[in-house]
Amino acid sequence: MRSAPWLWLALVALDAVAIPAQPPTLADLASGKLEVVDLSYPLNAQNAYWPAENYRPFQLDTIATLENNGVLSKAFASPEHLGTHLDAPNHFVAGKPGVDRLPPESLFGPGVVIDVAGKASADPDFRLTAEHVKLWEQQHGPVPAGAIVLLHTGWGRFWNHADRYQGRDAGGRLHFPGYAADAAEYLTKERKVRGLGIDTLSVDYGQSRDFEVHKVLGHAERFGLENVAHLDKLPTRGFYVFVAPMKIETGSGGPTRIFAILDESDRN
Amino acid sequence: MRSAPWLWLALVALDAVAIPAQPPTLADLASGKLEVVDLSYPLNAQNAYWPAENYRPFQLDTIATLENNGVLSKAFASPEHLGTHLDAPNHFVAGKPGVDRLPPESLFGPGVVIDVAGKASADPDFRLTAEHVKLWEQQHGPVPAGAIVLLHTGWGRFWNHADRYQGRDAGGRLHFPGYAADAAEYLTKERKVRGLGIDTLSVDYGQSRDFEVHKVLGHAERFGLENVAHLDKLPTRGFYVFVAPMKIETGSGGPTRIFAILDESDRN
Numbered sequence: 001m002r003s004a005p006w007l008w009l010a011l012v013a014l015d016a017v018a019i020p021a022q023p024p025t026l027a028d029l030a031s032g033k034l035e036v037v038d039l040s041y042p043l044n045a046q047n048a049y050w051p052a053e054n055y056r057p058f059q060l061d062t063i064a065t066l067e068n069n070g071v072l073s074k075a076f077a078s079p080e081h082l083g084t085h086l087d088a089p090n091h092f093v094a095g096k097p098g099v100d101r102l103p104p105e106s107l108f109g110p111g112v113v114i115d116v117a118g119k120a121s122a123d124p125d126f127r128l129t130a131e132h133v134k135l136w137e138q139q140h141g142p143v144p145a146g147a148i149v150l151l152h153t154g155w156g157r158f159w160n161h162a163d164r165y166q167g168r169d170a171g172g173r174l175h176f177p178g179y180a181a182d183a184a185e186y187l188t189k190e191r192k193v194r195g196l197g198i199d200t201l202s203v204d205y206g207q208s209r210d211f212e213v214h215k216v217l218g219h220a221e222r223f224g225l226e227n228v229a230h231l232d233k234l235p236t237r238g239f240y241v242f243v244a245p246m247k248i249e250t251g252s253g254g255p256t257r258i259f260a261i262l263d264e265s266d267r268n
Numbered sequence: 269m270r271s272a273p274w275l276w277l278a279l280v281a282l283d284a285v286a287i288p289a290q291p292p293t294l295a296d297l298a299s300g301k302l303e304v305v306d307l308s309y310p311l312n313a314q315n316a317y318w319p320a321e322n323y324r325p326f327q328l329d330t331i332a333t334l335e336n337n338g339v340l341s342k343a344f345a346s347p348e349h350l351g352t353h354l355d356a357p358n359h360f361v362a363g364k365p366g367v368d369r370l371p372p373e374s375l376f377g378p379g380v381v382i383d384v385a386g387k388a389s390a391d392p393d394f395r396l397t398a399e400h401v402k403l404w405e406q407q408h409g410p411v412p413a414g415a416i417v418l419l420h421t422g423w424g425r426f427w428n429h430a431d432r433y434q435g436r437d438a439g440g441r442l443h444f445p446g447y448a449a450d451a452a453e454y455l456t457k458e459r460k461v462r463g464l465g466i467d468t469l470s471v472d473y474g475q476s477r478d479f480e481v482h483k484v485l486g487h488a489e490r491f492g493l494e495n496v497a498h499l500d501k502l503p504t505r506g507f508y509v510f511v512a513p514m515k516i517e518t519g520s521g522g523p524t525r526i527f528a529i530l531d532e533s534d535r536n
Contacts, residue, residue: 023293026508026529029376031414036372042517043368054331056343060516063322063347066362071479072520073359075324077345079331084515091341094334100311104304104527108297146299211339240294244512244525247352248328249310252340257512257525259372261294 021265029261039150039241039258040084041159041229048162048227049082050201051174058082080253084227086195086245087203091252092211093218099251102223109148109194111241111260112140113234117154120177124167126153127180127205133187140236143191148241150197152231153177159229167206178205181212188220195243197225197258228258238266289533297529307418307509307526308352309427309497316430316495317350318469319442326350348521352495354463354513355471359520360479361486367519370491377416377462379509379528380408381502385422388445392435394421395448395473401455408504411459416509418465420499421445427497435474446473449480456488463511465493465526496526506534 028034041047045057056079064073080099081087089096114136120126128151133143143149155176158165167175179196184203187193196203196217203224204213217224225243240261246254296302309315313325324347332341348367349355357364382404388394396419401411411417423444426433435443447464452471455461464471464485471492472481485492493511508529514522 023295025291025293026297026531027291027378029294030378030508032373032376036376038372038515040515042515044517052332052341054341054343060519064320066360071360073320073322073347073349074516074518074520075322075345075347076516076519076522077343079341079343081341092334092339104306105300107527108300108304110295110298240298242510242512244510244527246514246523247306247308247310247525248342248344249312250342251328251344252342254344255514257515259375259512263294 023265024261024263035262037230037233037260037262039229039231039260040256041227043078043083043255046160046162047083048159048165048201049079051166055079078255080248080251081226083255084229084258085253086243086256087214087217087224087226087253088251089218089221089223091218092214096218096221099245099254100247100249102245106194107243109146109241110144111148111150111234111239112143112237113150113152113231115152115236116177117152120153120155124175124177125205125207126177128178128183129180130182130186133183143187143193145192147191147193148195148197148243149187149193150228150231150234150241151179151199153199156199156229156231159227166201174206176200176206178208179203179213181216184213184216188216188222193222195223195225197228199228199231200226202226225256225258234260235262238263291533292529292531303530305498305501305528305530307497307499307528308524309495311346311351311523314428314430315351316427316433316469317347319434323347346523348516348519349494351523352497352526353521354511354524355482355485355492355494355521356519357486357489357491359486360482364486364489367513367522368515368517370513374462375511377414377509378412379416379418379502379507380411381418381420381499381504383420383504384445385420388421388423392443392445393473393475394445396446396451397448398450398454401451411455411461413460415459415461416463416465416511417455417461418496418499418502418509419447419467421467424467424497424499427495434469442474444468444474446476447471447481449484452481452484456484456490461490463491463493465496467496467499468494470494493524493526502528503530506531
């Protein structure tokens with residue numbers, strides 16, 4: 001049975017005036033209506049960390065128990081740069097703000113995921129260049145101003161296998177993907193992002209000797225986010241990121257809760 | 269000069285159809301348009317803490333410097349319940365969730381401030397009862413479902429004077445205000461709040477022996493927030509609270525970033 005042309009036209013007209021999904025409000029979030037994705041791993045003694053001198057695993061000791069003391073209470077010790085964490089501008093650049101001095105407004109931004117899991121699977125030394133970002137933008141639109149960019153390399157699947165996650169070769173050098181310096185330059189200067197995140201140990205790739213990406217971020221007073229969890233659960237765009245680092249006075253970084261709030265009104 | 273009645277009527281009509289302030293969206297927050305108040309104190313060795321056995325001050329050690337290592341990096345150690353922090357349900361009740369198991373959606377809620385600074389100034393052993401909360405509601409409207417309630421006692425002004433903040437008397441007992449158990453019962457059961465915060469060392473008052481408020485919260489699987497900063501900077505209502513505790517696996521609590529986002533559209 002063929003539909004009458006007027007019916008088709010009426011449906012097109014109806015679609016044009018349909019009420020669009022409303023942009024999510026803080027009230028929607030506060031009332032539990034929005035999906036929140038926790039991008040932080042739990043902190044424990046098995047967490048992979050950068051194999052630097054003086055780094056020790058996360059340590060947790062019970063200092064009081066319900067049975068003996070009527071209360072459960074623990075104490076912890078950790079390097080700042082362990083687990084899901086933030087790198088502050090002072091981590092690599094003298095005179096720049098510590099983790100306690102990041103403006104609160106800079107901790108909230110629109111999120112985008114750049115997915116390079118395929119490329120990184122083929123080449124563990126893969127680096128995302130400015131050219132890659134521009135190609136991504138041709139497909140997905142410009143990275144929004146103030147964005148928090150998350151590079152999905154697929155390394156999250158190795159998180160519970162610390163050796164594989166570090167990718168250490170026979171010579172002791174590390175292999176995992178990262179950002180190239182020109183991508184960090186482009187994103188901080190041209191796109192004015194608030195920060196760059198990744199699902200590996202470092203925003204610089206494992207083979208880096210000079211930590212150029214860290215330095216670009218530090219000079220620009222932007223933050224890095226490392227060991228970001230569950231990037232496979234996020235869409236390419238259409239979400240917001242909230243970044244909440246431990247407020248360590250003068251800290252060069254610290255364990256950080258990161259949440260993505262999904263925006264169903266912004267899906268293609 | 270007298271205005272013509274029709275002009276007055278026209279102005280009244282105009283006011284009635286004036287576009288109301290829009291409820292703030294996540295896009296407003298992400299673009300930096302909203303005022304964010306950081307309710308967390310910086311963590312340092314001077315932070316006041318609960319004077320329990322085995323508690324040690326916050327400790328921060330530099331493990332690498334820009335001069336010697338090309339990178340600034342530190343390591344820290346702390347009790348879970350120090351500085352601005354969260355108490356998880358397992359802190360006082362066996363079998364309840366630890367800080368890593370709080371549902372992410374429970375960490376966002378509408379905020380209200382109950383101001384008892386005047387009463388607490390006159391009586392440092394003051395406790396907020398259910399009756400006080402009901403009187404507050406007569407004046408300010410019901411505490412919204414899912415709220416994060418912040419009790420402003422004025423103790424924040426003593427934060428940098430640890431002895432005064434603890435309020436220890438000649439016999440070694442502590443004096444500072446808190447919630448009464450019936451207020452915690454009313455707020456968790458009748459108002460279904462997500463958590464109770466305070467600008468002192470404990471949601472229970474200093475003289476408490478049995479930590480009833482902690483236990484009410486634990487049984488209800490709600491959280492407590494202690495040493496919450498800057499409550500004097502918040503309105504009574506018209507803001508949202510985001511709570512981001514360190515994700516310590518099996519932790520009974522931990523240092524927490526807390527942010528208030530002001531909602532200018534919700535002011536009377």
